[in-house]
Amino acid sequence: MNKRERWVAGVSLLRDYLRDDLALARTLRERRWFDLLAAVELANKDVDPSLAVTDPALYKALRDAITKFFLRGYGCLDARLLRLKAEKEAKAPHRAAE
């Protein structure tokens, strides 16, 4: 996943999470490690303030989703461990469900 793809995946998952309390848990259950990693990276580094001018609605949605993300405990997801998982899965996708 390149930087742009990670941004799109992170935005998509966080927007889903704003509407659906279980979107992150579902992504975890489905072991979609790259998507989770994208959301965690976006949450940890927060939203670029310039987005507030170029796309205010998206900026607000992401800020709200990130607040919810931390308030409900998803700050326990560790980006380094997720990256290791995601890379391991990419190398051996048939073992992803193990």
Next chain:
Amino acid sequence: MKDIDRARLFELLEKMDSAAKSQQRICVIGAAALILLGQPARQTGDIDIWRPGSKLLDAELRQIATVAGLAYNPTHREPEGAYLQIVNPGIVNLPEVDDDVWANREKSRVLWQGQNITVVCPPPPIIAAAKLVRATDVDLDDVVYLISAVGVSKRQIITALAKFPEPDRQFAKENISLVETMLNQAEQRQRGRDGDQR
């Protein structure tokens, strides 16, 4: 119908405690335990009571449940309103508990104390391990809360898991990879310190 939130649960427990005449220890599992552990915005339609972890006087409990407006162990499929459900080992299984001490050597956690009623729950690592048996979306959302806000560690979950009866132990082991990417606050601080020293 999920209409018991944190405020309503406290209200129900206070009503039950006022009506109780004897000392009873109620060991709650499931959503009621998570609500009392502080999980935000959580609601439930029933209060599940784990009999092996409780000291119950059934006749009195039925009476005080009625006083509080709760059905007691309803047998019909879709009970109206909130209810107390006594859960015995069977469909749900947890590690052995002897008086107040669980097989992982941790004591039950006190969640609410009244004049006569004490509400406890299994040690949080056991709750988290039990959640990994089914590992539904709601269960995993609960595990995230238990790790991040209650401070349960992966090591504690693995220790607790070893005390579960089969086949639940095996089911949960298959799902342990789901918590391998999570760190509780102490682990995060340790990670930060390790990073600083490098």
